[in-house]
Amino acid sequence: MGTAAAPLDVSTMQARLVKLRVAATKAGMAAVVVTPGSDLRYLIGVGGSSFERLTALVVPADSDALPVFVSPALEFAELGDVPLDELGVEVRTWVDGDDPYPLVLRGLAAGRLAVSDMTPALHVLRLAVAGEREQVLAGPVLRELRMRKDAAEIEQLRQVGEAIDRVHERVPHFLQLGRTEAQVGADIAAAIVEEGHAVAEFVIVGSGPNGASPHHGVSDRVIERGDVVVVDIGGPLPSGYNSDSTRTYAVGPPRESGVLAAYAALHAAQQAAVDAVRPGVTCEQVDHAARSVLEEAGLAEHFIHRTGHGIGLDVHEEPYIVSGNDLPLEPGMTFSVEPGVYFAGRWGARIEDIVLVTADGVERLNNRPHDLVEL
Template identity: 40%
Template structure:
């Protein structure tokens, strides 16, 4: 990872703003900029360089991991250390304006830091410049994402192996998560979703103690974190004898998902990708059952910008990575969702998820 280039780009951006510095508090942004993977820290970026603050638990780790920034280890509160460090430059800092990450820096922390700073120092909401930089992945990030996607995809094979009537949803999820750990995953990207029967109509129905029953869909939505980067995939399986209605609904979702994938290319607004999926489902008479957005960015976090949703005007760029995941949900009955991760290329996109999307039925016996 080229942390020097990332920090240089941020410092160059700071030079064009009214801010004298930007305090990074969101841990994924800190990792992106300097490589720190611990759970406590702040990164202060100024035009002259960066300073990373953490506590004594991470003394050794910070000195091993942090690149292109000075490391300061707090003996007490990390935030207090930031304030005291800035106060020690009182003459220089008076009248300065520092940006904070408004979506991640709490009002309470802002007040505590403000009370520690020299009179006249201002704290204001800073630009979301790091999140915007993270939308476009570099070659190292794309490699890590591919590895995470490929590892995560193997978990579906294990799910199908153990998925039978009478087996509990949570038992299927446990088998998938155990397989992920054995394969080297850091952890799961999010709590594994295995939702069967009427629960498959819950878009985020986490695995429960409910036994799987024949005559319904099972939605499996899962992902892993590998070397810090996330995967995200959904496949839907039918259990038992298949009805024509179920097959039609599944095929409509698959067609909608493919239409959205086909729409992905540099320059297109993400709202148009969302519209491509909705058009297919409306034509099939299922439009009102598609109740969420079509996708989102993925990287160091499972949900990143851009949001692929109706009316969103962000335009795709090459090397962005997004999900395409339309679904239909019939409350009290069942639901279907199909999700792939795709990388935007110069000519269109590459589907990263290798798993087949053909209709799959697991028999009762």
């Protein structure tokens, strides 16, 4: 279902639709079909998610053909002030009992359809039945637009980075001996909203052995003296642009031997990866910069995930900072740099900042200290 989201100006939407047409043409697509989700929000400011009723923006590669917005009639009014007329978008509504899938295909030139990556199988398969067309993922086409943030997007990411930094500044007040991870997490979630986010998208409070699970969440485990605690938090501004930042804390001196040495190596690895970021460097080279420091410290086997992921309207999006990704970095790309070390059943640690590729280097969008914070 499409719903009105934070407004975009008409000129921004027009420019993005033109860029999408150009990218689709270069990729040899007849059209791009975009269902509700972050891609649709990026293009025309329509939020929401896909349900059983089809909503879709159809953008033909042919510049002479109008884009089409297909919507259930009972949901169309919820779009509010989205300026479809000004954008030259034809609206095709349908009612329950109609077959909406031919509305997507009507008038399109022959050729492949690029369908947005998160479109439910319910719609993909019915669209395939409606017409004999090859379907491919639209991600490779849309990523060419979304990976390089414009000035307005960068400003939103700076703002949300500052907001999550303010939350981390408050974490030591919440993270106290004898409290459970869930209690600490609830306070952090409230602070995320208080500091300007629309919602707390995720809160990880991984204490002691739970810190060895990178995507732990929270539990009823009571925080004990000597625990190392991983706090990974984030969420969107009302505009939809996301934060994601991790810091590691210690409740008193760490009980595990070797924590300080391992953390020092992790700190150096994160710094090395950030220092490697500049235009022309590949994603895998940034990953290697972090990984090589940990390998030299004998910790390579304890770094069990990629170094980073892109961020914007999605918490995880292109580009991915991982071995095997030879994509060169370009100005405007934003992504996390978050190496970690994890010792199963014992403890873990991670340091994460969002960074921006600038014309000649890198800018951190998170600026809290990186030292192990002993409470």
